[in-house]
Each structure stands twice: as C-alpha cells, then as structure tokens.
Amino acid sequence: MIVKEWCMYCGECAGVCPRCLIEVRETSLNFNEEGCKDCRICVQVCPVKALAKEE
Amino acid sequence: MKLIETEILVIGAGPAGSSTAKHAALNGAEVILMDKKSEIGAPKRCAEGVSKEGLSKLGIEPNSRWVTKELSGVRLISPNGTDVWMKEDQVKLPEAGYILERKVFDKFMAMEAARAGATIMIKTLARGMRKDNNGYIVSCESMGEDLEIKAKIVVGADGPESRVGRWGGLKTAAKPKNMESGIQFEMVGVEMDDPDCIEFYFGSVAPGGYAWIFPKGDDIANVGLGIISTYTDKTAYEHLLEFVKNCPATKNAQPVELNIGGDPVGGMIKNLVKDHIMIVGDAAGHVNPLTGGGIITALEAGMYAGEVAAAAVKDEDYSEKRLMEYQEKCKNEIGNSFDKYLKTKDYMLSLSDSDLDSIAKAFQNTEFENISTKELIKLLIKVSPKALLKLGKLF
Numbered sequence: 001m002i003v004k005e006w007c008m009y010c011g012e013c014a015g016v017c018p019r020c021l022i023e024v025r026e027t028s029l030n031f032n033e034e035g036c037k038d039c040r041i042c043v044q045v046c047p048v049k050a051l052a053k054e055e
Numbered sequence: 056m057k058l059i060e061t062e063i064l065v066i067g068a069g070p071a072g073s074s075t076a077k078h079a080a081l082n083g084a085e086v087i088l089m090d091k092k093s094e095i096g097a098p099k100r101c102a103e104g105v106s107k108e109g110l111s112k113l114g115i116e117p118n119s120r121w122v123t124k125e126l127s128g129v130r131l132i133s134p135n136g137t138d139v140w141m142k143e144d145q146v147k148l149p150e151a152g153y154i155l156e157r158k159v160f161d162k163f164m165a166m167e168a169a170r171a172g173a174t175i176m177i178k179t180l181a182r183g184m185r186k187d188n189n190g191y192i193v194s195c196e197s198m199g200e201d202l203e204i205k206a207k208i209v210v211g212a213d214g215p216e217s218r219v220g221r222w223g224g225l226k227t228a229a230k231p232k233n234m235e236s237g238i239q240f241e242m243v244g245v246e247m248d249d250p251d252c253i254e255f256y257f258g259s260v261a262p263g264g265y266a267w268i269f270p271k272g273d274d275i276a277n278v279g280l281g282i283i284s285t286y287t288d289k290t291a292y293e294h295l296l297e298f299v300k301n302c303p304a305t306k307n308a309q310p311v312e313l314n315i316g317g318d319p320v321g322g323m324i325k326n327l328v329k330d331h332i333m334i335v336g337d338a339a340g341h342v343n344p345l346t347g348g349g350i351i352t353a354l355e356a357g358m359y360a361g362e363v364a365a366a367a368v369k370d371e372d373y374s375e376k377r378l379m380e381y382q383e384k385c386k387n388e389i390g391n392s393f394d395k396y397l398k399t400k401d402y403m404l405s406l407s408d409s410d411l412d413s414i415a416k417a418f419q420n421t422e423f424e425n426i427s428t429k430e431l432i433k434l435l436i437k438v439s440p441k442a443l444l445k446l447g448k449l450f
C-alpha cells in the first residue's frame with residue numbers, strides 16, 4: 001500500500017479494514033500486507049485520498 | 056521485557072476512555088489509561104458541539120477553559136437555501152449547547168481520571184494482545200521501548216479504529232456504508248447571519264451526511280461535513296472545498312486548521328463485552344447515527360463501563376456474564392434510541408434535494424414550541440406523509 005505524504009493518521013481506514021490489518025501510529029501507518037485481500041475499502045473511505053494500491 | 060500489572064487497562068484517552076478510567080478509579084479499581092498520542096486531545100477530529108442537557112446529566116460543570124461558545128439557536132438550510140431558524144428566545148431548545156475546545160476538554164477529562172487515581176501513560180501504543188490465565192497481556196510500545204501490560208479487564212476505548220475489541224474477538228469493523236468520512240476546516244473570517252447559532256446544511260452538498268458551521272466566537276467557526284463514501288465518487292475533501300467556495304458565510308474565510316476523521320454511524324455494536332474485555336465510545340458504536348454526535352454518549356457509556364468494571368474487580372469475576380451488566384445499561388440508555396435514529400437517518404437519506412426543499416418550506420410555516428432532535432422528527436412526520444409512513448410508529 002502506498003501512503004501519501006498528506007495522510008493525517010485519522011484511522012478511518014483502520015476502522016473499516018475487514019481484516020484489521022492497519023496499525024495507525026501517531027505519524028505513520030503500518031500495513032500487514034501479507035493478509036491484504038486487496039478489497040480497497042481502506043482506499044475508498046479515506047477523506048483525503050491518501051492511500052493508493054501498488055499496481 | 057518490562058511487564059506492568061494492573062486491574063483495569065483502558066486503551067485510548069478520548070472522552071470514552073477518560074470517563075471509564077475516572078469512574079473505575081473512583082470506585083476503587085487500580086487503573087491504567089493509555090494513549091498513543093503525545094498530546095491527549097490533539098489533533099482534534101470533531102466539530103466540538105455538545106448539548107447543555109448532556110453535560111448536566113453527567114454532572115459535568117461547564118468550564119471557561121474548554122467552552123468557546125454558548126449557543127442560542129439553530130439554523131437548518133435546505134439545498135435551495137430555504138432556511139428554518141429556531142432561537143432560544145422564541146422556542147425551548149433543550150439540546151442547545153456549547154462549542155468546546157476539544158484539545159483542552161479531552162485533556163481536562165484525562166486530568167479528572169488522574170485526580171480520581173488512574174495512572175496515565177501517553178505516547179504508548181497498544182499493538183496487540185493475548186489471553187493470559189486470568190486476563191489479557193497487551194503488547195505496547197512507549198517511546199521506542201517495548202513493554203507488556205497485564206490486566207484483568209481490558210477496555211477498548213480506541214475510537215473509530217476499534218481494533219482492541221477485534222483483538223478480543225468482538226465484531227467491531229465498520230462497513231463503509233456505516234462509516235461517515237468527516238472533514239472540517241477551522242476558519243477565520245466566517246460571516247454568519249447569527250454567530251450564536253449553529254448551522255446545518257442538508258442534501259447533495261454532503262451525500263450521506265450533512266454540512267455544518269459551528270461558531271467558536273468572533274469570526275471563527277468549524278466548517279465541515281460528513282459524507283458516506285458509497286454515496287459519492289468525490290472525496291470528503293473535494294466536497295468540503297466546494298461547500299466553502301459556494302457558501303455565502305465562508306466565501307471570504309480562511310482555514311487555519313484541517314481536521315479529518317471517521318465517525319461510525321451504524322448504531323451500537325451488538326456485543327460490547329466478552330470475558331475480560333469491554334468496548335466503549337466510538338469503538339462500540341456509541342455515536343448517534345442521525346447527528347454523528349458521540350462526545351456525550353462516549354462519556355456516559357464510559358461512566359457505566361468504569362462502574363461495572365470496578366464492581367467486577369471487587370467481585371473477582373471478569374466473565375462475560377458479569378460484564379453484561381454494562382452492555383444492558385448501554386442498550387437501555389443509549390442503544391434503543393439509536394435504533395430509532397438509524398431508521399430516521401435511512402429515511403432522510405432517501406430524500407431528494409427537492410423533497411428536502413419542500414420539507415424546509417413546510418417547517419417555515421410551522422409554529423415551534425419545544426425543539427429537540429425528537430421533536431424535529433415528530434414535526435417531520437407531521438409535514439411529510441412519506442415520513443409518517445416510515446417513522447410514524449417509532450416516535
């Protein structure tokens with residue numbers, strides 16, 4: 001997952017990830033990429049489009 | 056690795072966590088309240104509106120350190136600009152309230168927890184947990200140091216992320232249709248018709264939600280909106296930029312702060328407890344599904360959680376069965392009304408811009424006596440036959 005520089009670590013993406021894979025730290029995000037099912041729900045809800053999936 | 060033991064560990068020091076920690080400590084329990092942030096309350100993710108009634112019900116005295124504005128009315132604006140004014144000098148507004156300074160308020164609430172006897176750990180992130188013979192061991196990271204905290208009861212007060220509950224087997228993940236994407240500028244140079252009134256804008260300006268202007272004194276206001284991502288192809292940020300550009304009150308305003316956050320508006324989570332674990336606040340869906348407001352309910356649910364957790368510690372019974380007392384209390388005091396608001400929200404979301412304009416027109420010609428969220432819904436039922444059909448039996 002690509003996290004853009006303007007991510008504000010609000011945690012909305014973590015709240016909707018059905019597999020609970022996103023750890024929101026104070027100034028960074030950790031993705032457990034191994035478990036990711038590529039559903040892109042996290043990308044969809046971000047209020048500022050700060051996530052992109054690596055193609 | 057360092058291991059700390061406690062009776063109750065509360066993860067997250069927002070209103071829900073601080074209230075839980077305070078009430079658990081006041082009832083004699085040994086409590087740790089932790090938050091990953093370096094400053095409790097910052098950054099704010101909130102429009103900061105609360106009702107006076109809500110605070111007073113919880114025995115919280117308004118304090119000039121965290122009240123920025125006392126409100127005296129509400130203005131509702133439909134998509135074509137038809138507006139409905141409700142001011143305290145003309146109608147009773149039991150839910151009229153205050154605009155807070157959350158950065159100060161949240162810290163104040165955490166201080167109250169500390170004064171009650173809770174130990175506060177800031178800049179401490181919970182990373183996961185595992186079952187122990189009589190509780191949970193939570194893996195944490197604090198200023199680069201890994202540590203473990205062993206607790207008889209873990210309370211997940213971790214806001215919309217709500218991961219702690221999931222670590223304990225509770226189903227707290229929000230569906231995208233139930234997660235409102237909130238975004239807001241704090242602005243200066245806002246020109247409101249009446250800066251003592253809060254404003255709500257409905258319709259396609261904020262698909263799935265609404266836009267707001269909440270005054271904070273002088274020409275300062277929180278200007279924001281909430282959308283549901285499944286209702287629009289644009290981001291919340293794009294909707295906000297459009298709103299600010301087109302709204303007469305903000306045409307000349309400048310942002311001094313950008314706030315974003317998720318607001319879980321799908322109603323209360325069904326199961327709030329399991330053996331040794333409880334969830335509270337946004338993490339438990341304690342957010343009014345119609346308004347998106349969750350500060351008062353977080354504080355209220357925190358009070359119940361703290362009291363029940365402390366009693367469970369006294370009884371040395373941390374079972375799901377013992378902790379159910381908390382879930383029942385939340386259901387009766389919070390969840391049942393949320394079910395009705397959820398249905399009202401679904402109905403509101405089915406309305407087109409022109410439906411909303413007609414309702415606003417009908418409201419303009421109506422005499423109000425007492426205005427609360429419930430009274431407004433009753434009025435809606437009066438002026439709209441469709442609403443009578445959908446909501447008549449509920450209110």
Ligand SMILES: Cc1cc2nc3c(=O)[nH]c(=O)nc-3n(C[C@H](O)[C@H](O)[C@H](O)COP(=O)(O)OP(=O)(O)OC[C@H]3O[C@@H](n4cnc5c(N)ncnc54)[C@H](O)[C@@H]3O)c2cc1C
Nearest residue numbers: 067069070071091102103104181214237316336337349350
């Ligand atoms: C844009 C927006 C506007 C809103 N406006 C209003 C309003 O006007 N009025 C109203 O009543 N409500 C409003 N709300 C809702 C309100 O902000 C929330 O309901 C309220 O903050 C819930 O409190 P809480 O304590 O449950 O969660 P939060 O306030 O989110 O606190 C959770 C805390 O947990 C911490 N945390 C999370 N994970 C971890 C971890 N793993 N380890 C350690 N710490 C962790 C976080 O850092 C945070 O401090 C709004 C929400 C949004 C997004």
Ligand code: SF4
Nearest residue numbers: 007008010011013046
């Ligand atoms: S929702 Fe967007 S801004 Fe918020 S933490 Fe996730 S990626 Fe960052």
Ligand code: SF4
Nearest residue numbers: 017036037039040042
């Ligand atoms: S793509 Fe889906 S599974 Fe992967 S991190 Fe995002 S929400 Fe989780």
